[in-house]
Amino acid sequence: MCSSQSRGSERRWTEVNMTQGESMAVSEFLARAKLIKQGAEARVYRVEFLGRPTIVKERFPKRYRHPSLDDKLTHRRTVQEVRSILRCRRAGISAPVVYFVDYTSHCIFLEEIVGSLTVRDHIISIQQSNSCKMLQLDQLAEKVGQILAKMHDEDVIHGDLTTSNMLLRQGMQSDLKAFLSTHPNTEVLFEKLLKSYAASSKKSSAVIKKLDEVRLRGRKRSMVG
Amino acid sequence: SSNDFFSPQTFHSSMHVTQKLELFPDHRLTQMLFKEVKNAAELRQSAMSGKINGALINPTMLVDPFQTLVAANKAVSLQKTGKMKTRSLYSEIIFNLSPTNNISEAFKRFGISDDNDSVLVALVHSEDESQLLTDIAAMVTGQQVPVEDISSLTDQEKIKKLYKITAQEEKCGTLLDAVVCRMATKDVM
Ligand SMILES: Nc1ncnc2c1ncn2[C@@H]1O[C@H](COP(=O)(O)OP(=O)(O)O)[C@@H](O)[C@H]1O
Ligand SMILES: [Mg+2]
Numbered sequence: 001m002c003s004s005q006s007r008g009s010e011r012r013w014t015e016v017n018m019t020q021g022e023s024m025a026v027s028e029f030l031a032r033a034k035l036i037k038q039g040a041e042a043r044v045y046r047v048e049f050l051g052r053p054t055i056v057k058e059r060f061p062k063r064y065r066h067p068s069l070d071d072k073l074t075h076r077r078t079v080q081e082v083r084s085i086l087r088c089r090r091a092g093i094s095a096p097v098v099y100f101v102d103y104t105s106h107c108i109f110l111e112e113i114v115g116s117l118t119v120r121d122h123i124i125s126i127q128q129s130n131s132c133k134m135l136q137l138d139q140l141a142e143k144v145g146q147i148l149a150k151m152h153d154e155d156v157i158h159g160d161l162t163t164s165n166m167l168l169r170q171g172m173q174s175d176l177k178a179f180l181s182t183h184p185n186t187e188v189l190f191e192k193l194l195k196s197y198a199a200s201s202k203k204s205s206a207v208i209k210k211l212d213e214v215r216l217r218g219r220k221r222s223m224v225g
Numbered sequence: 226s227s228n229d230f231f232s233p234q235t236f237h238s239s240m241h242v243t244q245k246l247e248l249f250p251d252h253r254l255t256q257m258l259f260k261e262v263k264n265a266a267e268l269r270q271s272a273m274s275g276k277i278n279g280a281l282i283n284p285t286m287l288v289d290p291f292q293t294l295v296a297a298n299k300a301v302s303l304q305k306t307g308k309m310k311t312r313s314l315y316s317e318i319i320f321n322l323s324p325t326n327n328i329s330e331a332f333k334r335f336g337i338s339d340d341n342d343s344v345l346v347a348l349v350h351s352e353d354e355s356q357l358l359t360d361i362a363a364m365v366t367g368q369q370v371p372v373e374d375i376s377s378l379t380d381q382e383k384i385k386k387l388y389k390i391t392a393q394e395e396k397c398g399t400l401l402d403a404v405v406c407r408m409a410t411k412d413v414m
Contacts, residue, residue, distance in 0.1 A: 025248050025305070049247055050294050079413045086410045089403070092393030097402045098409040100298055104306055109409075111402070 026105045030058060041077070046112060053112040054099060057081075060106075074106045082108060084156050091154040093147055094169065113167050119144065120163035141189045145196030153202050241358060242290060242372045246298050249305075254297045255358060256290050257346045258375055262367035266339035272315070277361060280315040280347040281337045285380040286322070286387075288401045290372050293347050295405050296321035301349060318347055324388045324407045334387060343367075343378055 030045055033056065037044040045056040059074045061067070078101065088095040097111035117125075119140065126136050144166065151158065158165070194211075198204040243255040262268070271277040282293065300317035303309045309317045311328060323331035337344050346361055348354075362369055381400060384390075390403045407414075 029248050047247070050291070050298060051244060082410050082413055086406060086414060089397060089406055090391050090394050092391070092397050094397035097398065097406045099295060099405065100302075100409055101412075102302060103412075 026102055026107060030056065030107075049109055050099060052099070053114055055096070055110045055112045057108045057110065058106065075103060078103065078106045078108060080159075084158070085110075087154055087156045088151060091150050091156070093150055113169050116167040116169050118164050119166035119168060122168050123163060137189050138192055141193040142196040145193040145198075146200045148193075149197045149199075149201035149204065152204075152207065240369050240371055243353070244294055246294075246301060248298065249301050251351050252301055253350055253352070254294055255348045255350065255354075256293055256372050257348075257358065257362065258284060258343070258370050258372045259346070259365045259367040260343050260370050260374075260378075262342050262344050262365060264366040265337050265341040265344060268344065268365065269337055269339060271364060277346075277364060278315070278348070279361060280318040282319060282322070282345040282347060283335055283337050283341055284343050284345040284375050284378045286335050286384060287345060287375055288379055288381075288384060288404055290345075290375060291401060292322060292404060292408070293318070293345065295408055297347060297349055299409070314349060315347070318349075321408060324411055326411065345372075345375065 029047070030043075033045040033047045035043060036046050036055075041062075042057050042059045045058065047054050047056055049056070059078055061070050061074065065073070082098060082101055085095045085098055089097075096113055098108065099111065100109040101107070102109075122140065123137070126133055126140075148161075194208060198208060201207070241255055241257045243253050246252045246254060268277065268281055272279070272281050280293075287293065296318045299321045300309070300314050303317060304314050310326070311317045311320050316328075316332075319335045320328055320331045322335040325331070344365065344367070346365075348357065348361070350357060384400065384404065385395075388404055388407045390400065390407075394403050
């Protein structure tokens, strides 16, 4: 549409120079941002971006890996996360909106689910309260089961399904195993979750069979250790 | 209110909207909306020849000015890393609005056509450039209206079809959410 005369070597120089400039722009921006979580693979920041409350997830280099391999793997992880988010949304699971992805600094800029609570924190607070505990937990387990079934029907594999990775609003993401291990006495609840999963899923039988295998292994180990 | 004029984030005059691109502190995006436009063909020519240094967008394909802001941020970012897919910042903004990687289709859908009777002008600039805005507004034979009026021009059905928004997806968020998410993820889908 708009004309732009190529300025030959001058332009090329500018681009090379700008590559560094841009990385600096993102890192300068994040240097001023509020870090909310430092994980093993990524740092999570809370910022204002394009005028909106935004979460930035920055996958940082792992120094023990060869730089070019590291960059490739980090890029792949970023792409996988972006794809999963869109596939979830298409399936009607309200994963956060992606605003921008910077594949140079491996940053994903996401809608902040304002006022959200991780399922983990929610369970802890339910367990500490004294009213309608079982009812609330039942409803939660049922909801998680439904969402998981929906995700798996769309072949979205979360990869790190833990209660810290599910946010409560209307939508959640989420780990079956972690659900068992991090919260004591959740066996009954877990059965509820599975029932709900089976009722919602189009292909639950294979998944539940696999899970039974995993749990059996878990029991054996705990009997030994 | 007078407070709006001193908001560090967004400058709203009665008509245009200027917003910061936080990643690029010396860049701003200004959007202006015109209705009852009589000289779309001439404007398109001026943009192609470089006389208008801005993106001329078909407003019926926009749900909200936020869409342009998302497209502009990505365009500036790719310009700075030398990774634009088109020849200029302004064509890149139009390309970024489209859900596909087909450049000519992006122009057909999101650029203005000679028979358009409305146009959204998007400008990326460094500081308050009131002269630039006045100059461009003077080239448009039409009526400038507040940018927020864009929703009255939006062709929702066409947008849903073009971005392939599913019914399920509409249940978990707004149409704007769905559109912006497609724009931001199109490189890897
Ligand atoms: N879109 C979001 N809105 C609100 N909080 C979020 C959002 N994304 C992440 N968080 C918060 O940050 C934490 C870590 O995010 P997560 O994506 O799980 O990173 P990691 O992969 O490092 O665990 C979450 O448990 C949640 O508390
Ligand atoms: Mg996590």
